[in-house]
Amino acid sequence: AAGVIQSPRHLIKEKRETATLKCYPIPRHDTVYWYQQGPGQDPQFLISFYEKMQSDKGSIPDRFSAQQFSDYHSELNMSSLELGDSALYFCASRNARDSTNSPLHFGNGTRLTVT
Amino acid sequence: DQQVKQNSPSLSVQEGRISILNCDYTNSMFDYFLWYKKYPAEGPTFLISISSIKDKNEDGRFTVFLNKSAKHLSLHIVPSQPGDSAVYFCAASVGNLGGGNKLTFGTGTQLKVEL
Numbered sequence: 001a002a003g004v005i006q007s008p009r010h011l012i013k014e015k016r017e018t019a020t021l022k023c024y025p026i027p028r029h030d031t032v033y034w035y036q037q038g039p040g041q042d043p044q045f046l047i048s049f050y051e052k053m054q055s056d057k058g059s060i061p062d063r064f065s066a067q068q069f070s071d072y073h074s075e076l077n078m079s080s081l082e083l084g085d086s087a088l089y090f091c092a093s094r095n096a097r098d099s100t101n102s103p104l105h106f107g108n109g110t111r112l113t114v115t
Numbered sequence: 116d117q118q119v120k121q122n123s124p125s126l127s128v129q130e131g132r133i134s135i136l137n138c139d140y141t142n143s144m145f146d147y148f149l150w151y152k153k154y155p156a157e158g159p160t161f162l163i164s165i166s167s168i169k170d171k172n173e174d175g176r177f178t179v180f181l182n183k184s185a186k187h188l189s190l191h192i193v194p195s196q197p198g199d200s201a202v203y204f205c206a207a208s209v210g211n212l213g214g215g216n217k218l219t220f221g222t223g224t225q226l227k228v229e230l
Contacts, residue, residue, distance in 0.1 A: 004158070033217065042119075042204065042220040043159070056217045090158050101147055101166065104218060106158030 025093030
């Protein structure tokens with residue numbers, strides 16, 4: 001079965017550079033979530049989109065922005081990168097029409113390293 | 116403020132025995148709970164869930180128990196198998212997941228099933 005696709009898998013950037021992470025949800029999934037997981041930490045919710053509109057917002061820095069496009073894929077844009085942004089970034093998707101409690105399905109993540 | 120806590124960072128169990136992973140939460144508004152399993156270099160994989168109207172949900176070798184008064188849930192795996200060795204995350208949401216409502220994750224427990 002198709003899964004959530006994230007690209008790139010690995011990304012190395014320098015401080016103050018920008019980065020764009022992409023997420024392609026499972027086909028027919030209309031809701032996308034972004035999570036950040038630092039070393040030895042639990043995944044922290046950043047932001048979510050439902051039907052291309054932002055639906056919930058967590059601890060996402062102002063330097064970051066995200067959007068969901070008409071084909072339901074999502075991009076997380078990160079500017080003025082800092083060393084502390086080095087983390088694993090997960091995207092997850094679900095289909096809100098499946099049931100109110102169908103689970104989130106996660107991609108394998110993008111590992112961002114800021115040097 | 117860690118609203119979902121897994122106080123045991125690691126657990127070692129012998130193959131064939133029961134694994135019990137515990138999770139405590141502080142937010143009394145949480146009413147939907149999930150367990151995810153995570154292998155290295157992969158995203159979290161959904162295992163089992165339970166809503167607050169139930170106190171037990173079973174799926175094959177996996178059973179989740181919810182004690183709302185104690186704000187505690189546990190995941191039982193029986194019999195444990197070497198392939199179960201992974202990090203297990205407890206997660207919770209306020210209300211259902213419709214419309215992009217976020218999941219809050221615990222800190223994770225590394226389970227090791229030994230031969």
